[in-house]
Amino acid sequence: MTGLLTERLGDVVDAYLGEHEAELLDLTARLIALDSQIPPYGDERAVAAFLLETLSSLDPDELEVVGPHPSRPSILARLRGTGGGRSLMLNGHIDTKPVGEARAEWRTDPFTATVVDGDLYGLGANDMKGAVAAMIMAARAVRAAGAPLRGDLVLGLVADEEAGAQHGSRYVAPLVRDVDAVLIGEPSGWTEDWQGIHLVSRGVCGFRIVVRGTQMHSSLSDRLPSVNASLKLAGLLSRIGTELAVPFTPHPLGGVGPTLNAGVLIQGGTYFGVVPGRAEFACDLRTVPGQTQDDVAAALEAWLAACRAEDPELEVDYAFEPGLEWVPWCELVPDHALVDATRRASQDVLGRTPPLSVFPGATDAPWYAAAGIPTLPSFGPGMLTSAHGPNEFVSVRSLHEAARIYARTVLDFCQ
Incomplete structure (x- = not known):
């Protein structure tokens, strides 16, 4: 034509x-x-x-x-x-x-x-x-x-x-x-x-940070040792955005890099009267060419290891979100x-x-x-x-x- x-x-x-x-x-x-x-x-x-x-x-x-x-x-x-x-x-x-x-x-x-x-x-x-x-x-x-x-x-x-x-x-x-x-x-x-x-x-990598604490009667928290999972979560949530380091190369079209939105979902606790025994928050990481899911996993493992070393009471792990674990x-x-x-x-x-x-x-x-x-x-x-x-x-x-x-x-x- x-x-x-x-x-x-x-x-x-x-x-x-x-x-x-x-x-x-x-x-x-x-x-x-x-x-x-x-x-x-x-x-x-x-x-x-x-x-x-x-x-x-x-x-x-x-x-x-x-x-x-x-x-x-x-x-x-x-x-x-x-x-x-x-x-x-x-x-x-x-x-x-x-x-x-x-x-x-x-x-x-x-x-x-x-x-x-x-x-x-x-x-x-x-x-x-x-x-x-x-x-x-x-x-x-x-x-x-x-x-x-x-x-x-x-x-x-x-x-x-x-x-x-x-x-x-x-x-x-x-x-x-x-x-x-x-x-x-x-x-x-x-x-x-x-x-x-x-x-x-950009791609998507969805993952959750899961914190475990001591589920117990909340009136006893001044008398018996306990770990409030929601409080531990709050500390991690406030840090991950500036501390999680996933390697990347800025893209030539505008020098674009990844973005991390932490806390897109938050869950925790049972009800009034109960010390939270479990809490979690979800993260939405937008990836750029060259990054891999293995890069994200290595960065998460390194960051969480450092957090555990700082706080012996912290029981925390991560899990990739099924279906959103890696959209390339x-x-x-x-x-x-x-x-x-x-x-x-x-x-x-x-x-x-x-x-x-x-x-x-x-x-x-x-x-x-x-x-x-x-x-x-x-x-x-x-x-x-x-x-x-x-x-x-x-x-x-x-x-x-x-x-x-x-x-x-x-x-x-x-x-």
Whole structure:
């Protein structure tokens, strides 16, 4: 496909998407209305059923539901090209983080998409049901344009990203065939839309620090020796952030390193009248290329050994969190054809090319990369800043830009 033809088809998909802007917002709103919080539910059946019906209108050449259990469905839809070209998967997850303890802080109903001053509010608007809707509309635009793609366009709409992808992309990726690259639509800004084309996603290492004490009648704590597990925990919790040393090399794209969030979960004690005999806190470590789980284990063992040496009463150990013990980091080479196509599409739509960057969080990317498919970890509408908290939103403008960027990237890459 010549550059001139690509440009002409780009104008055609732009025109189609301009005529169907209301449809994109409606599709996003309908996805937000479907509860797919992970946790507490761990069940994407309702949103998957809606997407199956929606994707049927594309008349895909293949449409299948895959997953390890009927309650954890992911969807793969393929629009076949004429053959001989590169195939691209647009990937988005269909689950969300829970509303959680911040429910009272929402200014709108989390499950009713509400537009305020050009921003669309709702749970998953930003992370990442808006991007999923934009991908579907991009596929419709490419189909409507009659673009003579040689490669296939695949939509991968997956479950369970928010809880580690065991039932989602980690299961789906080995089943994917005849795909040359994957573009994931995670929100690519943190202070503004389209802040970077993220070639790297950090990994996740989840672990718990478990402290044991003396469970006994609390009225006797001034008369008999006892160890309050919660107090010992408090000391460790206040120290781990500055003392745990996991080796790393700053990444060339911005000198990015790991982050540790301690105490993302805290548990301890039995009830009033009882000296706490057990307490634990969970930690969320975001890793960077080059780090390994063995590095984390060695650092934890060294730190805890030093803490025990300082305090003979301290009985403490650690455990990696099942399912989140190691979500790998992922990296795409800067000169990959998908990066080039994404940059050209961005220039056409945004009038600028966002810099190459490191995504702050983890994505589905490592599981596709492990299956041998080069993956761009994050380029999508919205800002990560509003994800996982109250009043999640995505700008309406970025949603429309996303649909255009995805359509143009497909035209370019699948030529």
